[in-house]
Amino acid sequence: MTEPVVVLENVDKIFGEGAADQVHALKEINLQIEQNDFISLIGPSGCGKSTLLRVVGDLIQPSSGGAVINGKSARQARLDQDYGIVFQAATLYDWRTVAKNVQLPLELMQFSRSEKDRRTQAMLELVELTDFAAHYPWQLSGGMQQRVAIARALSFEPSILLMDEPFGALDEMTRERLNLELLNIWRKTDTTVLFVTHSITEAVFLSTRVIVMSARPGRITADIAIDLPQPRNSETRSNVRFFELETEVRNALRISEGGQAASRAPA
Amino acid sequence: MSESRQRIWAPVLILVALVILWETLVTAFNIQQFLLPKPSAILGNLAQVVVHGGTASTGESAAELSLGNRFFVVLPGGLTPEIEENLQNARWVEFPFGARSVSVVRGSNLTPILAASWFTLKEALGGMAMGTLAGVAVALATTRWTASREALLPFAIAANSMPIIAFAPIMNNWFGIDNPFSKMAIVTVMIFFPIMINTLRGLISVDSRSLELMRSYAASDTEILFKLRIPNALPSLFSGLKVAGALAMIGAIVGEYFGGPRIALGVFITQEAALFRFASAWAAIIVACLIGITIYLVILLAERLALPWHPTFRA
Numbered sequence: 038m039t040e041p042v043v044v045l046e047n048v049d050k051i052f053g054e055g056a057a058d059q060v061h062a063l064k065e066i067n068l069q070i071e072q073n074d075f076i077s078l079i080g081p082s083g084c085g086k087s088t089l090l091r092v093v094g095d096l097i098q099p100s101s102g103g104a105v106i107n108g109k110s111a112r113q114a115r116l117d118q119d120y121g122i123v124f125q126a127a128t129l130y131d132w133r134t135v136a137k138n139v140q141l142p143l144e145l146m147q148f149s150r151s152e153k154d155r156r157t158q159a160m161l162e163l164v165e166l167t168d169f170a171a172h173y174p175w176q177l178s179g180g181m182q183q184r185v186a187i188a189r190a191l192s193f194e195p196s197i198l199l200m201d202e203p204f205g206a207l208d209e210m211t212r213e214r215l216n217l218e219l220l221n222i223w224r225k226t227d228t229t230v231l232f233v234t235h236s237i238t239e240a241v242f243l244s245t246r247v248i249v250m251s252a253r254p255g256r257i258t259a260d261i262a263i264d265l266p267q268p269r270n271s272e273t274r275s276n277v278r279f280f281e282l283e284t285e286v287r288n289a290l291r292i293s294e295g296g297q298a299a300s301r302a303p304a
Numbered sequence: 305m306s307e308s309r310q311r312i313w314a315p316v317l318i319l320v321a322l323v324i325l326w327e328t329l330v331t332a333f334n335i336q337q338f339l340l341p342k343p344s345a346i347l348g349n350l351a352q353v354v355v356h357g358g359t360a361s362t363g364e365s366a367a368e369l370s371l372g373n374r375f376f377v378v379l380p381g382g383l384t385p386e387i388e389e390n391l392q393n394a395r396w397v398e399f400p401f402g403a404r405s406v407s408v409v410r411g412s413n414l415t416p417i418l419a420a421s422w423f424t425l426k427e428a429l430g431g432m433a434m435g436t437l438a439g440v441a442v443a444l445a446t447t448r449w450t451a452s453r454e455a456l457l458p459f460a461i462a463a464n465s466m467p468i469i470a471f472a473p474i475m476n477n478w479f480g481i482d483n484p485f486s487k488m489a490i491v492t493v494m495i496f497f498p499i500m501i502n503t504l505r506g507l508i509s510v511d512s513r514s515l516e517l518m519r520s521y522a523a524s525d526t527e528i529l530f531k532l533r534i535p536n537a538l539p540s541l542f543s544g545l546k547v548a549g550a551l552a553m554i555g556a557i558v559g560e561y562f563g564g565p566r567i568a569l570g571v572f573i574t575q576e577a578a579l580f581r582f583a584s585a586w587a588a589i590i591v592a593c594l595i596g597i598t599i600y601l602v603i604l605l606a607e608r609l610a611l612p613w614h615p616t617f618r619a
Contacts, residue, residue: 096516116522128513132535132613141531145521173613199520 040108042197042229043070043093048102050088061254062088066102068248068257075223075230077240077247079286080293085255086233087201093231094120094199107196114197118146121190121228125202127182129174129189136161136170139188146193160188163222180211187219191226198223200232204239213271216242220269237290241265241282242273249286251293259289338582345583346590349413413584416572417591424560424569425595427484428552431491435548438492439499440541447507447533448525464497468555472562481563491555495548502544506537539614542607549599553592 095111106114249259479486560570
């Protein structure tokens with residue numbers, strides 16, 4: 038068995054430590070992610086899902102505990118450009134065309150010109166935006182912008198894709214379509230995905246494992262393997278097992294939230 | 305299409321209506337011309353009406369050609385300062401040796417006003433170039449070395465609070481009244497702050513996600529500066545330039561009020577007002593306004609060319 042891609046050991050994160058208004062965001066997080074896993078983090082608002090994602094990506098330093106990524110420190114993994122990141126907002130650079138946005142990481146990583154062009158072309162084909170290469174971000178819909186962000190994150194073939202509610206701001210139809218596209222991309226590449234979401238349906242549909250977190254301080258309260266058959270498609274959503282797993286995740290969330298979830302979780 | 309036409313015609317119509325109202329009110333209430341000249345008088349001051357064309361031989365006096373004391377003789381080469389002085393003081397002009405062809409024109413000020421405007425415009429543009437360079441340089445430095453921000457900002461605010469009326473005579477002393485650099489220095493100080501503070505805001509107010517993205521690519525500070533901060537600052541730099549463009553002409557003219565060469569616009573306005581030639585002073589003021597508008601439009605055009613991606617230029 039190959040070594041795990043992500044190993045978190047006793048990770049704690051306290052913002053403003055020692056101050057009167059300190060926030061205990063993460064508590065005793067232990068997590069192992071294997072290669073080609075698709076892991077969803079789900080939990081109530083403010084439970085530290087995004088913080089956990091940023092600890093893995095070395096954008097936030099843990100207060101205590103350690104993160105080992107691909108056998109290295111998180112910092113070394115970042116310097117080695119192991120991470121592709123997609124946020125809830127597409128975060129495209131307004132002054133760059135779609136193609137130039139996809140090329141941004143390739144420019145910074147000093148790919149040759151021909152390699153840059155080849156990869157940009159391939160990525161735009163993957164997210165089906167070839168015709169929009171010369172457009173500026175404001176000329177695109179929200180869903181298209183998010184596809185550009187995904188193409189940008191994948192262009193340099195990172196070993197880990199970190200996604201922070203990437204489809205949270207999109208309408209249901211677009212979200213379902215992009216879910217399918219993301220699964221396609223994930224199957225075609227060798228990427229391990231860490232995916233933060235609010236949606237139980239989305240988490241169950243996409244993931245190989247769903248990690249349920251509790252309200253602040255964020256702890257892992259359940260780790261549910263999603264044993265739905267691959268490849269998943271629109272029929273997966275009508276699978277009986279799909280509903281069972283949804284219920285299982287919902288119950289886990291309810292327990293972790295101490296009853297609050299009963300009113301908040303979608304029916 | 306019709307919308308863009310409306311954008312041009314609406315202000316033009318308002319302008320025409322205002323000018324007509326102005327003309328009517330001045331006539332109706334018989335307002336003295338030193339209080340407010342009629343628009344027709346101001347425009348007439350700029351219109352160079354050729355009344356009589358002819359030739360003259362050396363030594364012939366203007367009085368012989370002129371049809372009365374309201375007509376002056378202007379040589380084909382335009383007004384020289386000597387002739388201008390003669391025109392103001394006497395009814396006739398001695399033609400310089402060798403002059404052949406002359407036109408008799410009604411005392412137009414277009415040529416001296418345009419010459420003075422060109423001189424003052426050069427001062428304004430020189431000051432704008434220096435002020436912009438200084439403002440952008442300080443903004444970049446305080447972005448790169450955050451510690452210098454606290455150290456430099458109080459001085460920038462002090463420079464911005466400096467009363468320009470007090471500062472202008474000092475610059476005239478430092479660099480010499482006739483040296484255009486004295487006016488450029490005044491303009492530089494005036495526009496430094498709007499340029500600096502706008503550029504700085506653009507460099508600093510970068511979306512935190514965009515920064516995280518750069519960090520995840522392991523980008524260096526220099527790469528972040530060139531690929532994220534500077535492009536992000538360009539729209540606000542242009543906002544600063546639009547403010548600076550208006551201030552530049554004002555700064556140069558105010559500087560000239562405290563002394564400058566006869567050819568300067570501020571000096572021209574002061575002198576004409578002192579000699580009770582208010583229509584001529586107003587004409588110069590209107591030309592100064594037109595130059596200010598032109599500078600603004602040029603910056604607007606440059607902005608469109610430089611930032612084709614900006615959402616404000618959606619077609």
